[in-house]
Amino acid sequence: xxxxxxxxxxxxxxxxxxxxxxxxxxxxxxxxxxxxxxxxxxxxxxxxxxxxxxxxxxxxxxxxxxxxxxxxxxxxxxxxxxxxxxxxxxxxxxxxxxxxxxxxxxxxxxxxxxxxxxxxxxxxxxxxxxxxxxxxxxxxxxxxxxxxxxxxxxxxxxxxxxxxxxxxxxxxxxxxxxxxxxxxxxxxxxxxxxxxxxxxxxxxxxxxxxxxxxxxxxxxxxxxxxxxxxxxxxxxxxxxxxxxxxxxxxxxxxxxxxxxxxxxxxxxxxxxx
Ligand code: MF3
Ligand code: CO
Ligand code: CO
Numbered sequence: 104x105x106x107x108x109x110x111x112x113x114x115x116x117x118x119x120x121x122x123x124x125x126x127x128x129x130x131x132x133x134x135x136x137x138x139x140x141x142x143x144x145x146x147x148x149x150x151x152x153x154x155x156x157x158x159x160x161x162x163x164x165x166x167x168x169x170x171x172x173x174x175x176x177x178x179x180x181x182x183x184x185x186x187x188x189x190x191x192x193x194x195x196x197x198x199x200x201x202x203x204x205x206x207x208x209x210x211x212x213x214x215x216x217x218x219x220x221x222x223x224x225x226x227x228x229x230x231x232x233x234x235x236x237x238x239x240x241x242x243x244x245x246x247x248x249x250x251x252x253x254x255x256x257x258x259x260x261x262x263x264x265x266x267x268x269x270x271x272x273x274x275x276x277x278x279x280x281x282x283x284x285x286x287x288x289x290x291x292x293x294x295x296x297x298x299x300x301x302x303x304x305x306x307x308x309x310x311x312x313x314x315x316x317x318x319x320x321x322x323x324x325x326x327x328x329x330x331x332x333x334x335x336x337x338x339x340x341x342x343x344x345x346x347x348x349x350x351x352x353x354x355x356x357x358x359x360x361x362x363x364x365x366x367x368x369x370x371x372x373x374x375x376x
Contacts, residue, residue, distance in 0.1 A: 107283045108281070118302055126209070129212070129213060138190060142186055175325075176188065176196045178332060179333065180310070184324060193217065198213065213336050216360065232336050252289025267307075306338075
């Protein structure tokens with residue numbers, strides 16, 4: 104448990120810079136999304152947008168992952184591999200961007216609506232968004248990792264959804280995945296005691312049905328066993344004395360997730376909620 108590093112101010116600054124790049128790329132993904140493009144188009148955009156900053160897309164070749172971003176549609180829980188799959192009206196898609204800049208990692212994801220979502224798609228997406236928010240609200244020096252998991256689990260299960268057990272949030276810094284593991288379920292008052300300077304992700308995956316997942320023959324794509332919809336949001340945070348700083352915080356809302364385009368080009372805030 105004590106192998107969780109406390110980052111220096113300089114290290115946090117490096118992670119913040121990478122995190123802000125990832126956040127900016129994710130904002131731009133929101134602006135390019137529309138029915139008819141493929142997940143390979145998203146991959147190409149994320150790859151080019153990352154390289155143009157002098158940064159590197161962490162997923163590419165990570166333990167053999169073949170692309171520069173994860174794109175997870177509908178019943179795909181996480182680690183979806185970009186392909187020729189066309190995104191269609193009614194789909195929900197999580198896009199998970201991880202940027203490496205000057206040796207530091209920043210990791211963030213969001214679920215987007217393609218066209219008009221079904222009531223079920225809206226439900227699972229909005230519940231997972233709220234789960235991340237509730238998890239972040241628990242973070243401060245002296246709190247326990249179990250407080251984060253409990254807050255997420257209580258809300259998701261209270262809404263009749265389930266929290267995926269097989270994948271967790273993680274410490275992050277000069278490596279993609281470091282200790283601690285951040286479970287999105289648990290008991291208040293249990294687990295690692297948080298200290299200022301710890302940096303980790305919170306990235307709850309919420310399923311409409313059971314939490315069981317299976318990994319497809321491609322060795323990456325994780326899907327719900329029951330075929331139910333799954334949604335996820337992710338931020339990278341640093342613990343402070345009084346709370347936390349969301350290092351992947353966005354300077355404006357996400358199109359097709361937090362705001363929606365209207366005919367005159369203006370944005371309608373939270374139209375799908
Ligand atoms: N970005 C994912 C996470 O949130 C990890 C993706 S690993 C990959 O931890 F190899 F699939 F890219
Ligand atoms: Co992550
Ligand atoms: Co991620």
